[in-house]
Amino acid sequence: MVPDEPDRLATDRDSDTTPPLIMDGQVPLSLNTVFSLLGPVRLRKGSVELSAGQPRQCAVATSLLLRGGTPASMSALVDDVWGDDPPSSALGSIRTYVYRLRRTLHSVDAGHIRLSEGGYSLHVDPDALDVNRFEGILARARAAQVAGDPARGSAYYAEGLALWRGAALAGVPGPYADVQRTRLEELRLASIEGRLTCDLERGLYADTAADLTALVAEHPLRERFSELLMIALYGSGRQAEALGVYHTISHALRENLGVSPSTELRKAHELILREELTLPRPRVALSPSAPLDQLPAELPHFVGRDAEFERVRQLVDSDDRTSSALTVVVGGMAGGGKTAFAIRLAHRLADRFPDGQLFADLHGFGPGQAREPADVLADFLRALGVAADQIPAGAPGRAVMFRGILAERRIAVVLDNVGSSEQARDLLPGKGGSMAIVTSRHELPGLLVTHQATPITLGPLSTQESKRFLAGLFGARAAAEPSAIADIAGLCEGLPLALSVVGARASYRPTTPVAYLAADIRSRRRPLDAFACEDDHSLDVRAALSWSVRTLSPDCARFLYALSGRPGDDLTAENVAAMLRWPVSTVEAALSRLVRVHLLRESEPGHYAMSGLVRAYAAELFQPEAAPSQADGLSHPVLERHGTAS
Structure with a gap:
C-alpha cells in the first residue's frame, strides 16, 4: 500500500524514464484494456491485472475517468478526494498519484493523462470503461422496452447487470466517489426494476416473484420492488400473498418515514383486491409451423348424439366471438363415448376454427400419472410456434402466454379425460374466437362457475x-x-x-x-x-368403471355396493335410507355424489337408476364374507380389493 505522504522525487518534472504528459493531440488506446469501477477499482490489460494503487490513488483515477476527458484542476481533485478538510500535503499527494497512474497506464499503453491549463485529464477509449458500457446497454434496454420488445429489453438489462462485481467504487474514499457511488447504485436498481418489469410482461410470474422476494427483503422501503412483487404474486395465482406485501410496505413506510404508499402502489393494491388487475400480455415471436391439427381420427361407425351436436353448433354460431371464449364440458358414464363425441364434434366444427385444433389427454382417470397443466401448456405453446427459450417456467406464466396467443386466433382446444376443474382451468382460452371442449367422467361445476361453461351430458345410446x-x-x-x-x-x-x-x-x-x-x-x-x-x-368395461369408483371414499364405495343388491330400478333417498337404516340426509348426499361421478342416473328429480353394468361391477367389490347386510349397512372395513382412495 502506498502511503498518503508523497514521494518528493516523484513529480511531473523529474525522472528521465517517466513518460511525458501529452500536451496536445491524443495517442490511440490499445485494445483489450478495461477500467472497472462497478465494484472495486480495477485495471486490466488482456489477461494481466494491474494495480490501481492505494485507496486515494483510486479516488483520483475515479475522478479523472468519470469526467470523460474533461480537465480537473488540482483544487477540484483535492476536493474530490478529501472534501472540505484536506491535509497540508494534499497537492503533493495528488501529483504523486497522477505520476503513478501515468506510469502504470504507460507501461501497458492503456491510456494517457494530459496536462492543460485547466488541469489533468485522462483520455481512454469510452468502451474501455465499464460504466460507459453499462450506461450504453441501459439505454438500449429502455429503448427495447419502449418499443414493446420485453424479451430483448430483459436481455439487455441482464447484459448490463452482468458487468457489476459488487458495490460500485468499493473502498474508494472521498465526496466525489460517494456521490458517484449513489448515482451508479440507483442506475443498478433501476436496471433490476427494468429487467423484472420486462420479465413480468413476458409472463414469467413465478420466477420473477422469487427474485423480487429477496429484493424486497433487501430494500423494504423501495416501493417499485414491492409493486412488482405484488403483480408477480397475483400473476402466479397468489392473491393473498400479494395483498400481504402491500400491508407490509404500508406499515414500513408509516413507521420509518411517516408517509403513505404512492398512488401507483395504492392503485395496484385496489385492483388486486377486486381481482381486476390486468396482467401484461406477452408478445411472442411465433415461428412458422405446419397447419395445426392435433385431433385424432374420427370413429368410422359413430352413431347418435345428433341433438348434442346441434346444441353445440348453435352455441358456436350464435356466439359473438368477442367476449369470453366458449367452453363446453362433456360428461357421462365411464365408457359412454365422451372422447369419440368430442373428437367428432371438433372435426365437424373445423371450418369455424380455421387456425387449427389442439388436443391433449390429461389422464385424469386411468393408470399412470395425471398430466400437469404446465406440461400440457408447454406442448401447446411449442405447437403454436413458440421457441423453447421463450416459454415461461411455470403454469401461470404459460397460461397467460397461451391465452394471449389464442385471443388473436380461432382455435378449438380439446381437453380429454380431465380429472378436475383445477386441472383444466389454465388450459382454457380467454377472450376471443377460440373454443374449448372438455371431457370428464365427473361433473365439473367449477368450470361452470369460473367460465360459464355449457354442460353436455351423454346418456346411454337408445x-x-x-x-x-x-x-x-x-x-x-x-x-x-x-x-x-x-x-x-x-x-x-x-x-x-x-x-x-x-x-x-x-x-x-x-x-x-x-x-x-x-x-x-x-x-x-x-x-x-x-x-x-x-x-x-x-x-375393459370393468377397468373403466374401476377408475370412477377409485375416486369415491371407502364409505361411498360400500354404499354403491349396498345399492347393487337392492332390487328394482327406482331408487329414492327414503327407500334406500329405510333399507340401510341411515339418516335420509346422509343417503341424499351419497346419492348426489354417485350422480356427480355418473355411477347413478337421476331419471327424474329424487328418483335414481343404476345401470346393470354398474350394478355388476359394484357386486364384485366385496368378497362374499365381507359383504354388508342390509341391517348394518356401511359399517364394514375399508375396501381393499379395488384400492379406493378416500
Missing part, C-alpha cells in the same frame, strides 16, 4: 342407436340375425365401450353366429367378463 352401431360392426350378419343383434344391444345397455368390445370380438370370428355371441354374454357368471379387452385392459 336401443335403435345401439342396433345401428352393432350393424356397422357386424356387417351382413346383423341383417341376418336382427333378434340376436337386439339381444346384444340390450345386454350392452347402450354403453358404447361395451358395444365396441363385443363388435371387436365378432370381427375376429366372422363365421360365428350372432346368437352364439349373445348367448355367450348372457351365460357369464360374472357379466363384465364378456366386455374384457384382453390386449388392452384400459378398454
Whole structure:
C-alpha cells in the first residue's frame, strides 16, 4: 500500500524514464484494456491485472475517468478526494498519484493523462470503461422496452447487470466517489426494476416473484420492488400473498418515514383486491409451423348424439366471438363415448376454427400419472410456434402466454379425460374466437362457475342407436340375425365401450353366429367378463368403471355396493335410507355424489337408476364374507380389493 505522504522525487518534472504528459493531440488506446469501477477499482490489460494503487490513488483515477476527458484542476481533485478538510500535503499527494497512474497506464499503453491549463485529464477509449458500457446497454434496454420488445429489453438489462462485481467504487474514499457511488447504485436498481418489469410482461410470474422476494427483503422501503412483487404474486395465482406485501410496505413506510404508499402502489393494491388487475400480455415471436391439427381420427361407425351436436353448433354460431371464449364440458358414464363425441364434434366444427385444433389427454382417470397443466401448456405453446427459450417456467406464466396467443386466433382446444376443474382451468382460452371442449367422467361445476361453461351430458345410446352401431360392426350378419343383434344391444345397455368390445370380438370370428355371441354374454357368471379387452385392459368395461369408483371414499364405495343388491330400478333417498337404516340426509348426499361421478342416473328429480353394468361391477367389490347386510349397512372395513382412495 502506498502511503498518503508523497514521494518528493516523484513529480511531473523529474525522472528521465517517466513518460511525458501529452500536451496536445491524443495517442490511440490499445485494445483489450478495461477500467472497472462497478465494484472495486480495477485495471486490466488482456489477461494481466494491474494495480490501481492505494485507496486515494483510486479516488483520483475515479475522478479523472468519470469526467470523460474533461480537465480537473488540482483544487477540484483535492476536493474530490478529501472534501472540505484536506491535509497540508494534499497537492503533493495528488501529483504523486497522477505520476503513478501515468506510469502504470504507460507501461501497458492503456491510456494517457494530459496536462492543460485547466488541469489533468485522462483520455481512454469510452468502451474501455465499464460504466460507459453499462450506461450504453441501459439505454438500449429502455429503448427495447419502449418499443414493446420485453424479451430483448430483459436481455439487455441482464447484459448490463452482468458487468457489476459488487458495490460500485468499493473502498474508494472521498465526496466525489460517494456521490458517484449513489448515482451508479440507483442506475443498478433501476436496471433490476427494468429487467423484472420486462420479465413480468413476458409472463414469467413465478420466477420473477422469487427474485423480487429477496429484493424486497433487501430494500423494504423501495416501493417499485414491492409493486412488482405484488403483480408477480397475483400473476402466479397468489392473491393473498400479494395483498400481504402491500400491508407490509404500508406499515414500513408509516413507521420509518411517516408517509403513505404512492398512488401507483395504492392503485395496484385496489385492483388486486377486486381481482381486476390486468396482467401484461406477452408478445411472442411465433415461428412458422405446419397447419395445426392435433385431433385424432374420427370413429368410422359413430352413431347418435345428433341433438348434442346441434346444441353445440348453435352455441358456436350464435356466439359473438368477442367476449369470453366458449367452453363446453362433456360428461357421462365411464365408457359412454365422451372422447369419440368430442373428437367428432371438433372435426365437424373445423371450418369455424380455421387456425387449427389442439388436443391433449390429461389422464385424469386411468393408470399412470395425471398430466400437469404446465406440461400440457408447454406442448401447446411449442405447437403454436413458440421457441423453447421463450416459454415461461411455470403454469401461470404459460397460461397467460397461451391465452394471449389464442385471443388473436380461432382455435378449438380439446381437453380429454380431465380429472378436475383445477386441472383444466389454465388450459382454457380467454377472450376471443377460440373454443374449448372438455371431457370428464365427473361433473365439473367449477368450470361452470369460473367460465360459464355449457354442460353436455351423454346418456346411454337408445336401443335403435345401439342396433345401428352393432350393424356397422357386424356387417351382413346383423341383417341376418336382427333378434340376436337386439339381444346384444340390450345386454350392452347402450354403453358404447361395451358395444365396441363385443363388435371387436365378432370381427375376429366372422363365421360365428350372432346368437352364439349373445348367448355367450348372457351365460357369464360374472357379466363384465364378456366386455374384457384382453390386449388392452384400459378398454375393459370393468377397468373403466374401476377408475370412477377409485375416486369415491371407502364409505361411498360400500354404499354403491349396498345399492347393487337392492332390487328394482327406482331408487329414492327414503327407500334406500329405510333399507340401510341411515339418516335420509346422509343417503341424499351419497346419492348426489354417485350422480356427480355418473355411477347413478337421476331419471327424474329424487328418483335414481343404476345401470346393470354398474350394478355388476359394484357386486364384485366385496368378497362374499365381507359383504354388508342390509341391517348394518356401511359399517364394514375399508375396501381393499379395488384400492379406493378416500
